[in-house]
Amino acid sequence: MCGIVGYLGHREAFDVIVKGLQRLEYRGYDSAGLMLFDGDQVTVSKTKGKVFDLKERAENANAIHGNLGIGHTRWATHGVPNDVNSHPHLSNSKRLALVHNGIIENYQSLKTTLEQRGYTFSSDTDTEVLVNLIEEIQQKEQVKLAKAVRLALNQVVGAYAIVVFDIEQPDRLVTARMGSPLAIGVGEKEYFIASDASPFIAYTSNAIYLEDGEMAVIARDQEVEVRKIKSNKEVDPFIVELELSLEEIEKGGYDHFMLKEIYEQPKAIQDTFRGRLLSDQGLIKMAGVEQHLNTFIEAKRIIIAACGTSWHAGLVGEYIFETYLRIPVEVEYASEFRYRDPVIGPGDVLIAISQSGETADTLAAIKLAKSKGAFVFGICNVVGSSIARETHAGAYTHAGPEIGVASTKAFTTQITLLTLIALKLSQAKESLSHSEIKHLTKALEAVPAKVQEVLELDAHIKAIAEAYFRAENSLYLGRGYNFPVALEGALKLKEISYIHAEGYPAAEMKHGPIALIDEQMPVFVIATRKGHYEKVVSNIQEIKSRKAKIIAIVTKGDQEVAALADHCIEIPEIEESLTPILTTIPLQLLAYYIAIMRGCNVDQPRNLAKSVTVE
Ligand code: F6R
Numbered sequence: 001m002c003g004i005v006g007y008l009g010h011r012e013a014f015d016v017i018v019k020g021l022q023r024l025e026y027r028g029y030d031s032a033g034l035m036l037f038d039g040d041q042v043t044v045s046k047t048k049g050k051v052f053d054l055k056e057r058a059e060n061a062n063a064i065h066g067n068l069g070i071g072h073t074r075w076a077t078h079g080v081p082n083d084v085n086s087h088p089h090l091s092n093s094k095r096l097a098l099v100h101n102g103i104i105e106n107y108q109s110l111k112t113t114l115e116q117r118g119y120t121f122s123s124d125t126d127t128e129v130l131v132n133l134i135e136e137i138q139q140k141e142q143v144k145l146a147k148a149v150r151l152a153l154n155q156v157v158g159a160y161a162i163v164v165f166d167i168e169q170p171d172r173l174v175t176a177r178m179g180s181p182l183a184i185g186v187g188e189k190e191y192f193i194a195s196d197a198s199p200f201i202a203y204t205s206n207a208i209y210l211e212d213g214e215m216a217v218i219a220r221d222q223e224v225e226v227r228k229i230k231s232n233k234e235v236d237p238f239i240v241e242l243e244l245s246l247e248e249i250e251k252g253g254y255d256h257f258m259l260k261e262i263y264e265q266p267k268a269i270q271d272t273f274r275g276r277l278l279s280d281q282g283l284i285k286m287a288g289v290e291q292h293l294n295t296f297i298e299a300k301r302i303i304i305a306a307c308g309t310s311w312h313a314g315l316v317g318e319y320i321f322e323t324y325l326r327i328p329v330e331v332e333y334a335s336e337f338r339y340r341d342p343v344i345g346p347g348d349v350l351i352a353i354s355q356s357g358e359t360a361d362t363l364a365a366i367k368l369a370k371s372k373g374a375f376v377f378g379i380c381n382v383v384g385s386s387i388a389r390e391t392h393a394g395a396y397t398h399a400g401p402e403i404g405v406a407s408t409k410a411f412t413t414q415i416t417l418l419t420l421i422a423l424k425l426s427q428a429k430e431s432l433s434h435s436e437i438k439h440l441t442k443a444l445e446a447v448p449a450k451v452q453e454v455l456e457l458d459a460h461i462k463a464i465a466e467a468y469f470r471a472e473n474s475l476y477l478g479r480g481y482n483f484p485v486a487l488e489g490a491l492k493l494k495e496i497s498y499i500h501a502e503g504y505p506a507a508e509m510k511h512g513p514i515a516l517i518d519e520q521m522p523v524f525v526i527a528t529r530k531g532h533y534e535k536v537v538s539n540i541q542e543i544k545s546r547k548a549k550i551i552a553i554v555t556k557g558d559q560e561v562a563a564l565a566d567h568c569i570e571i572p573e574i575e576e577s578l579t580p581i582l583t584t585i586p587l588q589l590l591a592y593y594i595a596i597m598r599g600c601n602v603d604q605p606r607n608l609a610k611s612v613t614v615e
Contacts, residue, residue: 001075001609002101003027006163006173009190013069020199021051021073026610028075031086035097036066046086070163072099075609079124089128091135098131102159102180146217149174153229176215184208191218198249205242258404258602262588266448268399268409272416279445282438284424288393295375297429299349301328305365306353309407313414315484316580324426334365346373355410356611357385404603405610412581443575450572454585464567465593468522477506478526485580489587496602497595506539517546526583529555530576553583
């Protein structure tokens with residue numbers, strides 16, 4: 001989950017690398033480092049902390065010159081975040097420098113062998129083992145860098161995206177990937193390497209995405225050379241033109257990416273259904289689903305596998321699919337599914353949901369389901385991501401880059417896409433009538449404007465945040481379609497404000513969590529008029545009798561809950577299955593403002609990384 005960057009060209013590599021690492025900080029930000037080569041000397045700067053701290057340290061040491069360099073921003077796996085464990089790691093002779101994103105699983109046995117051969121290690125990392133393994137092979141086999149990297153990687157078990165520099169071949173960088181993302185930017189007499197394209201989009205829109213098991217040599221005044229790590233077979237590099245714009249990955253006047261992304265939701269939702277939703281005809285067009293209609297509608301059951309917020313969207317998907325499609329659906333944590341020998345096979349459909357398309361557990365769940373003969377469909381946001389490539393078919397959410405670590409627009413666009421898929425399949429299965437589908441497509445089309453209406457409650461929501469930002473515990477309750485929203489609201493609050501938050505189905509409260517309730521406890525209840533309204537009102541009465549503070553999300557004009565709650569946030573009237581898209585918005589804003597008032601870094605919460613590429 002670290003971010004890596006490499007540069008070789010005519011610019012000051014320091015600027016490219018520092019800016020690039022700042023763009024990749026969503027991947028990890030507990031320490032950072034870089035190495036530069038100025039044609040004569042190598043300088044290495046490393047520090048615990050953020051890329052900003054690294055920049056200062058390198059500038060103070062005047063270690064900022066060179067047209068070639070590599071850099072790293074870390075999310076610690078092996079070894080605590082400190083200067084020594086930061087990357088780049090150097091080989092014992094200091095000839096090689098290497099940055100790495102991933103985990104070398106057999107590093108302990110490789111380390112023992114290297115120690116027996118006289119190698120010493122200063123850090124606790126698996127990466128230092130890899131760089132010394134490459135050096136040992138270079139020396140023993142008397143081979144050049146690329147071959148040594150290839151031979152070393154053939155001994156490695158685990159996941160990696162790496163960039164390696166060798167002072168004895170200073171005109172090149174060698175890079176490779178297996179299970180961790182990697183893109184090469186191809187400019188005019190310059191090359192960039194990065195965990196995603198954002199570090200180089202300002203310089204070039206031409207990129208090569210390496211496949212798992214491939215490595216590349218980028219050398220001055222030479223074409224990129226790509227090879228298979230196992231067979232050494234040369235592969236024609238495929239250059240793609242990126243659609244990403246610089247504007248999309250900048251804050252655009254907002255204080256934080258999270259706030260920008262919350263506010264982008266009307267557009268992001270519209271982009272999800274653009275070209276797919278023909279509401280006048282009551283039709284849905286989705287090529288990825290159309291080609292596999294029978295597989296879906298004849299499925300014995302649908303399993304949805306995901307992690308975190310995407311798992312919450314999957315839970316909403318379960319309610320939508322079962323209601324509209326009448327096919328049994330199970331929602332699984334990908335991390336549990338992959339290890340519990342699940343009963344799955346031909347005739348089953350697995351839908352994997354992932355914003356990043358890189359989540360290691362979700363990827364493993366997909367591979368397992370495929371190996372057992374299930375049909376696998378992917379819902380991803382990041383185009384060309386590993387999950388998008390690994391699935392039999394899929395659809396993108398088209399939400400645009402999500403950079404804030406807390407997922408916001410990914411959630412609402414995933415629900416939008418799940419709704420589109422369910423409607424498309426209901427049409428084919430005739431589980432809904434044409435007029436029902438037409439009604440629902442119209443309702444979906446109206447969602448962006450209604451999300452905009454909820455966003456206009458920003459000042460009211462901020463005032464509520466003001467009243468509760470000192471709380472240390474909180475409870476989120478919802479029923480039916482809004483039970484997953486309660487989970488998601490609690491997750492948003494805990495991950496960015498560090499307030500303990502529990503999400504529960506409202507009726508379950510009586511089976512335990514009610515014991516937590518006292519006058520100090522804010523309870524956020526989703527009590528929209530459709531679906532279990534009366535039942536939720538009873539739950540609110542129970543909370544009220546225990547004197548907790550009630551913040552209710554209600555349908556516009558609600559009187560009954562308003563009379564009971566301490567605060568109400570009104571959302572527009574909407575079709576029940578679409579309420580999660582609206583009810584989640586105030587919870588995102590509440591979490592955001594509460595975290596800001598507590599002085600937390602909302603875009604980079606402690607211990608978290610955006611893309612969880614380790615299991
Ligand atoms: C929470 C959050 C995480 C992710 C989870 C899955 O705000 O961002 O819980 O939802 O790590 O990530 P993706 O969707 O990229 O697979």
